[in-house]
Amino acid sequence: MMARLLKSREALLAGAIALLLALVSWRFPGFVAPENLARIFNDTAILIILALGQTAVILTRCIDLSMAANLALCGMVAAMLNAAAPGIPVGALLALAILTGAALGAINGALVWQLGIPPIVVTLGTLTIYRGLIFVLSGGEWVNAHQMSEPFKDFARAELLGLPVLSWIAFLVVAAMAVLMTRAPLGRAFYAVGGNPTAAIYAGIDVGRTRFAAFTLAGAIAGLSGYLWVSRYAVAYVDIAAGFELDIIAACVIGGISIAGGIGSVGGAVLGALFLGLIKNALPVVNVSPFWQLAISGTAIIIAVVANARAEGRARRIILRKAEVLA
Amino acid sequence: MLHAPSTSIRAKTPLLTLSGISKGFPGVRALAGVALEIFPGEVTALIGENGAGKSTLVKILTGIYQPDAGTIRLGGAEVSFRAAHDAAAAGITAIHQETVLFDELSVAENIFLGHAPRSRFGLIDWPAMRRNAAALLDRIGARIAPETRLRDLGLASRHLVAIARALSVEARIVIMDEPTASLSHKEIAELYELIERLKAEGKAILFISHKFEEIFRISDRYCVFRDGECVGGGMTAETDHNELVRLMVGRSVDQIFPKTAAEIGAPVLSVSGYSHPTEFEDIGFELRRGEILGFYGLIGAGRSEIMQALFGITRASSGTLRIDGKAARIRTPAEAIAQGIVYVPEERGQQGTIAGLPIFQNITLPSLAKTSRAGFIRLAEEFALAREYTARLNLRAAALDRDVGTLSGGNQQKVVIAKWLATRPKIIILDEPTKGVDIGSKAAIHAFMSELAARGLSIIMVSSEIPEILGMSDRVIVMREGRIVASLPREGLGAEMLVRAAAGIREAA
Ligand SMILES: Nc1ncnc2c1ncn2[C@@H]1O[C@H](COP(=O)(O)OP(=O)(O)OP(=O)(O)O)[C@@H](O)[C@H]1O
Ligand SMILES: [Mg+2]
Numbered sequence: 001m002m003a004r005l006l007k008s009r010e011a012l013l014a015g016a017i018a019l020l021l022a023l024v025s026w027r028f029p030g031f032v033a034p035e036n037l038a039r040i041f042n043d044t045a046i047l048i049i050l051a052l053g054q055t056a057v058i059l060t061r062c063i064d065l066s067m068a069a070n071l072a073l074c075g076m077v078a079a080m081l082n083a084a085a086p087g088i089p090v091g092a093l094l095a096l097a098i099l100t101g102a103a104l105g106a107i108n109g110a111l112v113w114q115l116g117i118p119p120i121v122v123t124l125g126t127l128t129i130y131r132g133l134i135f136v137l138s139g140g141e142w143v144n145a146h147q148m149s150e151p152f153k154d155f156a157r158a159e160l161l162g163l164p165v166l167s168w169i170a171f172l173v174v175a176a177m178a179v180l181m182t183r184a185p186l187g188r189a190f191y192a193v194g195g196n197p198t199a200a201i202y203a204g205i206d207v208g209r210t211r212f213a214a215f216t217l218a219g220a221i222a223g224l225s226g227y228l229w230v231s232r233y234a235v236a237y238v239d240i241a242a243g244f245e246l247d248i249i250a251a252c253v254i255g256g257i258s259i260a261g262g263i264g265s266v267g268g269a270v271l272g273a274l275f276l277g278l279i280k281n282a283l284p285v286v287n288v289s290p291f292w293q294l295a296i297s298g299t300a301i302i303i304a305v306v307a308n309a310r311a312e313g314r315a316r317r318i319i320l321r322k323a324e325v326l327a
Numbered sequence: 328m329l330h331a332p333s334t335s336i337r338a339k340t341p342l343l344t345l346s347g348i349s350k351g352f353p354g355v356r357a358l359a360g361v362a363l364e365i366f367p368g369e370v371t372a373l374i375g376e377n378g379a380g381k382s383t384l385v386k387i388l389t390g391i392y393q394p395d396a397g398t399i400r401l402g403g404a405e406v407s408f409r410a411a412h413d414a415a416a417a418g419i420t421a422i423h424q425e426t427v428l429f430d431e432l433s434v435a436e437n438i439f440l441g442h443a444p445r446s447r448f449g450l451i452d453w454p455a456m457r458r459n460a461a462a463l464l465d466r467i468g469a470r471i472a473p474e475t476r477l478r479d480l481g482l483a484s485r486h487l488v489a490i491a492r493a494l495s496v497e498a499r500i501v502i503m504d505e506p507t508a509s510l511s512h513k514e515i516a517e518l519y520e521l522i523e524r525l526k527a528e529g530k531a532i533l534f535i536s537h538k539f540e541e542i543f544r545i546s547d548r549y550c551v552f553r554d555g556e557c558v559g560g561g562m563t564a565e566t567d568h569n570e571l572v573r574l575m576v577g578r579s580v581d582q583i584f585p586k587t588a589a590e591i592g593a594p595v596l597s598v599s600g601y602s603h604p605t606e607f608e609d610i611g612f613e614l615r616r617g618e619i620l621g622f623y624g625l626i627g628a629g630r631s632e633i634m635q636a637l638f639g640i641t642r643a644s645s646g647t648l649r650i651d652g653k654a655a656r657i658r659t660p661a662e663a664i665a666q667g668i669v670y671v672p673e674e675r676g677q678q679g680t681i682a683g684l685p686i687f688q689n690i691t692l693p694s695l696a697k698t699s700r701a702g703f704i705r706l707a708e709e710f711a712l713a714r715e716y717t718a719r720l721n722l723r724a725a726a727l728d729r730d731v732g733t734l735s736g737g738n739q740q741k742v743v744i745a746k747w748l749a750t751r752p753k754i755i756i757l758d759e760p761t762k763g764v765d766i767g768s769k770a771a772i773h774a775f776m777s778e779l780a781a782r783g784l785s786i787i788m789v790s791s792e793i794p795e796i797l798g799m800s801d802r803v804i805v806m807r808e809g810r811i812v813a814s815l816p817r818e819g820l821g822a823e824m825l826v827r828a829a830a831g832i833r834e835a836a
Contacts, residue, residue, distance in 0.1 A: 179703070182704075183703045183704045183706075184702060184703065184704065185695040185696070185699060185702075185704065188688065188692065188695060188704065191681075191683070191684055191688075192681050192684065192692055195681040195682060195683040195684055196677070196680070196681040196682065196683075198677045198678050199677065199678055199679055199680060199681050200681065201640065201660060202638075202640070202660060202670065202672055202678045202679070203660070203692045203693045203746070204659075204660040204661040204663070204664040204693050205661075205692075206659065206661060262681070262682075262683040262684070263683050
């Protein structure tokens, strides 16, 4: 039943996206031209990738507020290394960014696991620490395009079969995460731990270790995104992606990932990110002022939360309704 | 469709009359035109297989669900309950099958949440609340201090708190959905007394149970549910066991527990000097291959606590463990599972099922290694495994990919048992395996246990149900206050002996 419900929820979101496209293209037919759609997808690619990392964390009933700071720190490390030693191959830098991100995510996970500190507190703390570290490393200086090597900047933008590498990487991550979530025991453990931690313990699943794995995975994804970000925009500074953690969480929430854990899908998170990306791209086209853009994005989030809460209420009625008896 | 042949019935007027009550869920018709009458000063027993719709009816009567069709009349006037407080205001209270209480609050707060006594200024009157809570707990014979935090209580005590909560509102109709499932015989006896008192006060009681002895002992009337319909009813004194079973299941069920003689082999698990700082002391026993070892005792005797330590949920402070004669250590459930020991917990809601995951994924959760190839789960094998075990246990579900939370209480219990049997363990610990399970399914579970024992599986069965202990165990260990007080062989074992040992009464020499 849950699968059916999710499917219909995803269908709903896909419908909303189609409607949005139809509305905009009615006035600006060029908006739905394949090149433009591909451009919007590429624009949203990093958000999609990050939202999938966050999905893993949220499924285990945790949250990672430090993803954007992690991204910025890994991006800065890659950019500074490239500026200092242009000879290091891009592949090595990419691997380094992923490993650094995974290590930073593992710190979050270890604090949650070993010290039992609530995830929101841990990642609020590490969010500030990681941002602070960027300042310490860079001394507040920017790494600009002219300091970066050509291969470094070209990596994300290079085209392969008509699409930028960045888009291809997003496809790859989506596919890998879909397999992980539906076909790997670890993915199943994410759902179990978030759905009912006590029963997960009885099933022989180590709740702390599973959460640690989710945080590490999210960290690795943030690291990957860090390199992609600085490569794409060809600049690195302390404040890149500042506040982006909220976009990531919003994408998950719109996509139907339950903040209470245990419910959600890769497809939902991808659609949620796409929806957000589309709004950001469409509203300027139809000449909506930046203030209204924010308000509309916000409204979309609230509508999504209400819709999801309803759907969840139906799925979990037995528990929710009984709690009402006592209330 | 209520059959009411007896003349004594017509003399009374019903307090509550239901007619044509129907309720559907996606893909399931839980109730299909139920008619039922409940009389003051009488106990009406509601019986039926797992998933027959009993709890759904309770939820409709308490305003948690709204019926799709039908009318409810209370003392002649038609009523409709749109929320739980409507039903409470109309004088209907219920002990639900799955008790939902608040872990972090005290017992007194749990009992009075939402209707706490107020002081003159409209604030909660704490002393009065504690006093009233103590009085209520005393009334049901529960020895629990009102200040205790709920999280510190075991399952049975929690259940007593839920009973106290139901009785804390002034009610004319008291509904009890399997109230004795988590209690031992001592608390059950107190509950029966309480029911007698409620009857004498003129309350109408609706009593749901799968236990036939108690239905005959305390009910005046009965109504049998099958597939959401009342298929028969009348005065309890005018029916018998066989007729009820036939109405319920549509065939007769062998009531005798079918433990077949199995070849008892070498010891597979030896425990000695096993102790825990607060829960149990100096526990020693041996479990052999093909044996069913029963653990009997009163609630709070420490049986579940030992099992949780054996399974690695908690740690024993001292003692040794040998598996197949070799010293072993178990620190986590994963280690226990790896050594072939699994534990079917008593509290299925919290410790058993994962709501939000489909039924088949709940079952395969600890067996994923078996249904995977090269690290990838194979959905077809997963489904096949789930289907095999749920079929053996009589699970009634619309489809195996439904959310496990949509199953009836007894069917969730079967999911939890199936989950652990599917791991093909060497040793299985079953904690109250047939709690809340209907009579037909119970026979199926017992038959399956026998078959597994015959194939060489060793079973520890914790049970508070004396017939189950007597019928299924090769040997019975009786516990009292955290210690083993007797280890009795199957031959010559009687109910009296068990009860005496558990209560600490010495046999007259
Ligand atoms: N919230 C729900 N969503 C979907 N189906 C439900 C829901 N609640 C109950 N059902 C279905 O309705 C039917 C009746 O369930 P109910 O809980 O009333 O059974 P029951 O007679 O109380 O069984 P048990 O003896 O196991 O407690 C079952 O098939 C169950 O799966
Ligand atoms: Mg029920």
